[in-house]
Amino acid sequence: MRIDIVTIFPEMVEPVIRCSMLARGQQAGVLEINTIDLRQFTHDKHHTTDDAPFGGGAGMVMKPEPFFEAVEYLREQAGWVPARIVVTTPQGKLFHQAMAVEFAQVPHLILLCGHYEGIDERVCQHLATDEVSIGDYVLTGGELPALVIADAVARLVPGVLGNPESLQQDSFVDGLLAPPQYTRPAEYRGYRVPEVLLSGHHANIARWRRLQRLLRTRERRPDLWERVQLTEEDLKLLREAEESSS
Ligand SMILES: C[S@@+](CC[C@H](N)C(=O)[O-])C[C@H]1O[C@@H](n2cnc3c(N)ncnc32)[C@H](O)[C@@H]1O
Structure with missing residues (x-):
């Protein structure tokens, strides 16, 4: 299974996906987890990923273009295999074990991390297959939720845990x-x-x-x-x- 985490803070995600069971799954060749820097998919010299909200108000909103381009790039790279494209948001469906089981069935999982006031709604409506919350509280960014989801899904992939009986x-x-x-x-x-x-x-x-x-x-x-x-x-x-x- 391949899991891609799209973020403006790859350095926050990298250490977690390179140790313990997640590392073991990757060494065993049953799991591939990548961190993708969203800024790679910007086209201005400042690598801008956010902008002021239309209609005014506090904070910034993450722009849609880098997310669309990142997901298209990743899906193409993975050979357009079936994918779940998940926006992390406190407004999404509450994450639970049955959802982890469902996500573990697809060969490609893409997790999109928001920041500031969140991600432009067009990403949620026209790019994502799922909007997922890890609980009724608001975090500063989507990296911790993405890691929670990745970890819960990865341990269900056959070959990641030493003894698969423990899953039962x-x-x-x-x-x-x-x-x-x-x-x-x-x-x-x-x-x-x-x-x-x-x-x-x-x-x-x-x-x-x-x-x-x-x-x-x-x-x-x-x-x-x-x-x-x-x-x-x-x-x-x-x-x-x-x-x-x-
Ligand atoms: C400060 S939050 C935005 C909250 C948004 N203004 C709202 O009230 O719904 C910034 C980012 O953190 C992530 N995030 C925060 N809390 C989350 C949660 N409970 N579950 C999943 N993602 C969360 C999302 O990626 C979100 O885009």
Whole structure:
């Protein structure tokens, strides 16, 4: 998969995409992540990427031409393979795991980073396929959102994570949060790891983990809990947990 991040601050993005799992995916040859300097696609001597807003008002708006030219260049370079072209904006759809899964299906993802008052609306309407927000707050630029999206998508690309099974245990995969995890030592400052995890009894461990996922999701994320399809086994686990705590 190829991910291109279009920004006026490549130096902000570069260090992040060159370490940890993102670097590993690139070394393994399953992932290519590029940072593209938007200023390369300007034609004046000052490499201007923003201008005053029509209609007046505070701040500057990012010009449409460099974004159109950058995306056309990148798509051509990638051989016009199917692409998602994402404008980062606090006004977009909220990013979530299912969206990451969707983006990971296409061979080319282009992430456009805004600044100032944002990007000229014609980019959103006539160039982008998606407008995405990473949360209900306003950041100074689109680089952190682009990195969040790139990271969430990249780890889904086969070959990026060492053990692909770990993806199946993640929060949100089946609408539930992941269970609590523990590692050695079994006791630390008097705090014991739950006995069942030390028992070596795989079926009991699986049942305990499932129950923890259900309880956590119900307690922490009522919005997710509303949509969970409980199985007979889940209902039984919850009933038993309630009986043993009463
Ligand atoms: C200061 S923001 C512009 C905010 C815009 N004036 C508004 O209120 O909707 C500048 C840039 O940061 C990025 N950005 C800020 N917050 C974001 C968020 N929550 N999600 C995604 N991108 C965001 C976008 O690329 C945006 O163009």
